[in-house]
Amino acid sequence: MRSFSNHDPRTLSVHAGLEPDPVTGAIAPNVVTASNFAFQPDGVAFSANLNPDMTALPFFYSRWTNPTVRQLEQRIAALEGAEDGIATASGMAAAAALFFGVLKAGDHVIVSDVCYPGVRELASDILSDLDIASTAVNLSDLAAVRAAIQPATKLIHAETPCNPLMRLTDIAALADIAREAGCLLSVDSTVATPVATRPIELGADIVIHSLTKFINGHGDALGGMLLGKKSLIEPIRARVAVRLGASLSAQSAWLILRGVDTLYPRMEAIERNAQKIAEGLEAHPAVLRVIYPGLASHPQNELARRQMKNFSGMMTFQTKADPNLVARAIAGEGGTKLVHYAVSLGHQRSNLVLMRTDELMQSTFKLEGEALADYRRYAGDGVFRFSVGLEAPDDVLADLFSVLDRFR
Numbered sequence: 001m002r003s004f005s006n007h008d009p010r011t012l013s014v015h016a017g018l019e020p021d022p023v024t025g026a027i028a029p030n031v032v033t034a035s036n037f038a039f040q041p042d043g044v045a046f047s048a049n050l051n052p053d054m055t056a057l058p059f060f061y062s063r064w065t066n067p068t069v070r071q072l073e074q075r076i077a078a079l080e081g082a083e084d085g086i087a088t089a090s091g092m093a094a095a096a097a098l099f100f101g102v103l104k105a106g107d108h109v110i111v112s113d114v115c116y117p118g119v120r121e122l123a124s125d126i127l128s129d130l131d132i133a134s135t136a137v138n139l140s141d142l143a144a145v146r147a148a149i150q151p152a153t154k155l156i157h158a159e160t161p162c163n164p165l166m167r168l169t170d171i172a173a174l175a176d177i178a179r180e181a182g183c184l185l186s187v188d189s190t191v192a193t194p195v196a197t198r199p200i201e202l203g204a205d206i207v208i209h210s211l212t213k214f215i216n217g218h219g220d221a222l223g224g225m226l227l228g229k230k231s232l233i234e235p236i237r238a239r240v241a242v243r244l245g246a247s248l249s250a251q252s253a254w255l256i257l258r259g260v261d262t263l264y265p266r267m268e269a270i271e272r273n274a275q276k277i278a279e280g281l282e283a284h285p286a287v288l289r290v291i292y293p294g295l296a297s298h299p300q301n302e303l304a305r306r307q308m309k310n311f312s313g314m315m316t317f318q319t320k321a322d323p324n325l326v327a328r329a330i331a332g333e334g335g336t337k338l339v340h341y342a343v344s345l346g347h348q349r350s351n352l353v354l355m356r357t358d359e360l361m362q363s364t365f366k367l368e369g370e371a372l373a374d375y376r377r378y379a380g381d382g383v384f385r386f387s388v389g390l391e392a393p394d395d396v397l398a399d400l401f402s403v404l405d406r407f408r
């Protein structure tokens with residue numbers, strides 16, 4: 001196995017985990033479609049209980065891992081500075097692997113009060129049925145985090161920047177709190193990517209990703225990953241990847257590896273585009289507010305500069321006019337031609353979607369009092385969550401302005 005300890009992440013992003021094929025000499029990853037691998041009857045235990053390091057050769061069965069999937073696990077682990085990683089079928093499967101991997105009945109978890117709605121719903125609607133209590137806290141408010149810690153707290157789960165608000169969390173400060181409390185800190189770093197932030201270096205125990213977003217970057221594969229120390233990751237692989245079975249397919253792993261090859265130059269281009277588009281939108285008379293970590297007007301711009309080496313490609317904007325009317329104008333006849341009205345993010349093509357505050361409060365976040373007021377400070381009645389792609393930024397601005405000009 002080639003060792004890459006002293007290399008720059010750009011080098012790791014194209015080499016780590018990749019070995020020339022020992023039979024053909026191929027230097028690009030193979031898509032190993034086999035679900036099943038031949039092995040000798042002695043020396044390979046069937047159960048994850050007896051065979052915890054299921055990533056060692058010979059491969060066994062692709063629900064454990066697979067040669068193509070393993071290359072992806074090693075590549076992302078190298079980029080995050082993690083000892084190991086488990087690839088999962090989606091980002092939600094990584095979140096489920098995290099919660100079911102480290103929590104059991106009677107435990108308590110603190111989750112960000114605003115994060116990807118699926119993760120919040122997993123904690124509030126599903127963990128509660130299993131007698132795992134969760135408290136939703138604004139993790140940017142460190143005093144509130146300290147106050148929420150209980151003797152049963154086993155995990156603090158953060159997301160930074162958080163989806164959809166683009167509010168940031170100070171990972172190093174949260175890691176100090178978690179260490180004092182004797183619990184684990186996990187960070188969903190989907191929007192940041194390792195190009196921007198490496199949470200393990202800042203003291204986090206576990207990083208999770210939806211690989212579906214910027215890391216794959218092309219909107220053609222679902223995937224997720226959970227990364228950390230081998231001593232943490234190994235039992236989680238046995239406990240959930242193997243038993244719950246949400247494994248990543250080799251085809252998706254291959255597409256995502258292909259995406260990772262260009263992760264660094266893509267994120268640099270996306271950040272440049274996003275900065276220009278954020279500044280252009282901020283100056284448009286129909287726009288009330290833009291929230292992007294790279295703007296001086298972001299409420300936590302100082303933290304963004306300290307914690308993010310790249311401001312990534314996601315932003316929100318609010319319009320002065322009723323956002324429902326603007327959304328209909330964007331998505332309808334005569335609307336935008338380049339920017340799709342679509343829900344996901346992190347792809348080569350720009351897209352946006354309206355996230356209505358009332359709807360999210362009712363379906364998921366259920367915030368009240370100061371927490372709701374804080375949400376509204378970032379999002380008003382609703383934000384357009386805008387994921388910037390690789391198009392020329394002037395074309396994207398012209399496309400958006402063709403609609404926004406009607407709401408001046």
Ligand SMILES: Cc1ncc(COP(=O)(O)O)c(C=O)c1O
Binds near residue numbers: 116159188190224
């Ligand atoms: C921050 C974040 N985490 C997790 C997820 C879930 O990922 P997936 O859709 O791959 O299951 C998403 C999806 O949008 C996300 O934005």
